[in-house]
Structures are given as C-alpha cells and as structure tokens.
Amino acid sequence: MRVVHSPRHALHDGGMELHRGELVPCFEMPARADFILQAVRQAGLEVSEPQAFGLESLWGVHDAGFVEFLRTAHAQWRAIGKQGFMLPSGFPARGMRRDHLPSGINGQMGYYAFDAGTPIVQGTWDAAFAAAQCALTAAAWVAEGERSAYALCRPPGHHAGHSTYGGYCFLNNAALAAQHLRERGCARVAVLDVDYHHGNGTQDIFWERADVLVVSLHGTPETEYPYFLGYADERGAGAGEGFTHNFPLPRGTTWAQYSAALDSALDAVARFGPDALVVSLGVDTYVGDPISAFALEREHFPLMGRRLAQLRLPTVFVQEGGYAVEDLGLNVAGVLEGFDAGR
Amino acid sequence: MRVVHSPRHALHDGGMELHRGELVPCFEMPARADFILQAVRQAGLEVSEPQAFGLESLWGVHDAGFVEFLRTAHAQWRAIGKQGFMLPSGFPARGMRRDHLPSGINGQMGYYAFDAGTPIVQGTWDAAFAAAQCALTAAAWVAEGERSAYALCRPPGHHAGHSTYGGYCFLNNAALAAQHLRERGCARVAVLDVDYHHGNGTQDIFWERADVLVVSLHGTPETEYPYFLGYADERGAGAGEGFTHNFPLPRGTTWAQYSAALDSALDAVARFGPDALVVSLGVDTYVGDPISAFALEREHFPLMGRRLAQLRLPTVFVQEGGYAVEDLGLNVAGVLEGFDAGR
C-alpha cells in the first residue's frame, strides 16, 4: 500500500487547547505524524509527497467563505496586533442566532467553530491544506487503479463540517477523498469512520446525499466529544435519509463488543454496494489513549484491518485521531498490515 | 435609594476564563462588589441583606432543569473526581444538534453554556442564588412602594437566558426583578440595559412576551461579545413582536453619540407606558474598561442617572458588568446619585 504524507503538517504547532479546565498544549501534536511515519517506513511501505490540487478542489465539500476564513484568519489576527494561537470565546449555541456572520475576527471564529480546543496558528492553513492534498492524492491513486492507499494526514479532518471546524480538524480530508472518488467515476462511495470520536463533520457534509454512505463507530456522545452529534437516531435527511448510520458505544468498550458493532457497520457498507471505501482511521480507540475510553489492545488493530479488507473494495485510508503518541505508529501500521494480509 | 447586597457573592471566586487565547483570572472578580459597596456607602446609601426567596422564585424566568444543573453541577464535577473550576469544551453551535441534553457533565456544560469564559466553581451556585435574591428583594421593595432600589448583584445576570449561561452570568437577576414586578401588580414592565454588552439573556427570556419591553444599548455584536445576538433587526416574535429594541453602537462611541441613542431608547420605554422600570446597570461603557471600547468618562454617569430619572418610573437598578475595578464604584454611585438628584 502506498503512503502519501507532507512534511508541511509540522507548520501546525504551538497551539494550546482548553481541556478539562486547563489550557494545555494540544494533544494533537506534530510528533504524532513522526511516529506514524517511522512505523509505516519500518513496515516497508513507500512514502510519497502529495500532488498539487488547487483551492477549488475543496469547494465540493466546503463552503468557499469558510475556506477563505481558514486561509486568512491568522493574517487577520496579526493585522489587529495579536499574535500566537487563536481560540474563539463565544459561540452561536442554544439561544443564539446562527444566521449572521459577524464582521470582526473574534465573532467569525465563534461562527465557524464549535469548541475552544482547536487553535489556529500561523501555519495552520498551510498544514491543513497539505493534509487535504494528501487525502486527494491517495484518492487519485485509487481512482487510477491502486487497490488501496494511506493518506498520513495531519491535522485530522473528520470533525470539520461544510462550514465548521473543531476537534483539531479544519478541512475534512476523508470527505475530500470521498468526493474526489465520486468525481473520478465511482457512482457510490462509503465512508467508514473508526475513530473514537463521532465523525460529525463527515456526517454534516453528506447528510442530504444518497451517493455517499457515512457509517461511524464511536464513543457515545452522551458522555464523549463532540456531544451534540453522533446519536443512533441520526439517519440522514432528504435524499440522504437512510444513508447515515451511527454506532455509539459506551466507555470501556472491549474488542469483543467493538468487533460486533464493526460487523454491523461493515454489513451496512456492503448492503450499500459502493464502488470504493474511505476509512477515517483514528486509533484513539486504543486502551492507552489519554483522551478516550475504549479498551482495544495493540493486537486488535491488525484484526480490524483484516475485517476491512474483507469488503474487497478499493480503499483509501485517511488518518484521523490517536493521541497515545508513542504507540500510535504501531497501531496505525497494524491496521494497514492487517488489511494487506487480509485481502 | 436603598441598596441590597449579599456577602455570599464572594463564594464565586477562583475561576479562570479563556480570554483572547489566554486562560486568565476572570475579569468578573469579587473585588468588583467590594469597590461598589464602598462607594455606595460613601454616598450615604443604606445597605441591607436580601430577603429569602425559594427556588420556585426562579421558575418564572428559568427552565427548572437548567436551574437544577446550575445547583448541582459542581457537585457532579467533584463526584467524578475532578476539582477546581468547570469550563465547557464543546458547544451545540452551527452544524450541531440542540435538541438533546447529553447525560455526561461535560456535554451538559456545553449544552447550557455559550462560551468558554464562564467558569463554575464550588461556590458559584450559592453566589448566583444570593444575587438573584438581591434582585428579587429590590423588586419587592419597589412593588411595596419604594420609588427606587439598587441590587448590588454579583455575579451579573443579563447574559443568562431561559436555559443558558455565559458572559459571567448564571441567573438573570434583572429578568427576575422584572418578573417579580409583573407578579406584584405591574401590568407592564420595561427593562433598559445600559451595559456595554448586549443583554442577550434578557432578550431571550422575554422574546415572545408583550408585557415586558426589552431595550438594550450596547457595543455592536459585529465586533463585540456576545456576537450572535443584539442586532437592530431583532424585534421580538409572536406576541412579543415589536417589544424588543436593540441599539448597537460602534467601538469608540462617545457620550454625545451614546446619549443620542439613550434618548431613543428612553422614548421607546416611554411609548410602552410601563408601570415600572428595571435598569440593567453595567458601567463597562467607561473609557477605562479593560474589555470594552466605549469612551464614557466619569462625569457622564450622573448625567445618565438624571436621564433615567426623567422617566418618572418606579425603578429597580440591577448591577451588571464593569471591569475597571477601582473606578467601578464611583461610576455606579454616579448613576445612582444622578438618578436621585434628577427626580
């Protein structure tokens, strides 16, 4: 399996997040990609840099005004004399209007964001855009005949919606890969999200579409981030009704419980009959993850890869979360090796 | 003019807020009330402690589930082994559901809050409930025949909605005073909010009611907190249509500009023909305020008080914001003395 990765991910660094009442360095840190890169190289996988896709490659998934905000936000921040990382301080939550974009940068941050844990720094746009290009490159390889590819994206993407960011995510890499496959001849594409957290952004983007199935297994939003999306009763709307499936699972979920839900998720994908699969590959389901609460052990990740391979679909893996930094690479490589062995 | 104040305000202390990317001690601090208390005593005003009103006195203004959340939130926090102040980390903002209250405490915080700047500490509920009792006591005095009264409330209240908190506010003291006046024989009550920030909570609470007029002068939400409410096109809905008036003003607004808008606001109050007036008295319009951007000088606050007196209405003053701590007391006392001199 070929791997695509950009060193530009490291430009997204130095932000802090509000976590359980403390302002701490982001769990989503550059070292994550370094450990993954080391592990996939040790596994013998070939790593390439991404092809260049233009800004317009984002517009099938994201609102153009939102993209322009992300592209220019930190420059606007510096232009008013501020420096360092940007975090929003007020949100269009319950009781507030959602229909008006304020003109000031603080209000605009709150308008587009849904948490206070996703800082924008000077290099965020360059890193997020490079990650998007990695996902698009992997999708292009698969569209051109590769049976599978892995986009080592950082920052991750699955929380980013049509015009929203949060959960360490700015551009939705997996959604971009799915959309690219759609535009390159795949009539139906399935996105399977195995990150610990609900892929609320991916769900948002394809909510009313019947051509992209979105299936997510995740910690229940009753207790887990992002709290306000990812419940089992969310099934899509309009033309997309029935094309979203959520499998919320309780804290402490073991491999036995997880793999049963995974079977149901894979059944839903198989019934959809897609031409290609995008896997939002977060490994924060690992028992050692510092911000998550499932109980998957290292040996379960190759088993997960084997199950995914049994769908026998052209498959794009897109990196999402995973914050047990030193074990991260081995867990990711475990999924990819299991997939290669299982097909 | 009689003053009501509770020393229990000091129990709300020790929280931090996310402000311009930094976690800093809250600008809304106990010393604020101390400086105001000193100034009103020096002005010769008599200060009393509040009467006791039960929990049910809140239910005309706030959702009972929201009140129960506020009352028990920090105990729930401690019960899961956490300590210190509570700040939410994810919100039901754009793209998210607002119809489901998560069962976990982190999700519940985000459900009820709209910013990451309003920490709950162990003493928050006791302080907020005491502030509510101050406002209710001042309203009771006026209902019983006093021509005016001042509730030295802390924490403030005007950002707190029917079931939302934020902007340093938990229970809406001014709305509670207005509702109390309604229940004690005033057929129509006007709330005039002169705090620098839009009184979004008060507007939310009375949005569909024709018996309580809500008029707010404030820094435009285009650039100022709370960003997502307080625009001029918000006029109320249903039976309340036409009973909300907003006067958003630009950064740098001087007394000349402010007093012209104040005249329009007072005209709106006079046209409504209320039986009583509640003034949400924030003095963060002061040029020296550290988080605001109007240019009112000390000598303008007595002038404001005189204008308010010209409405010739039974009036309850309720303390809201003001963060230039050492000047705060004199500015508040200036409004009250101007009011007393002007009637």
Ligand SMILES: [Zn+2]
């Ligand atoms: Zn995750």
Ligand SMILES: [Zn+2]
């Ligand atoms: Zn204020």
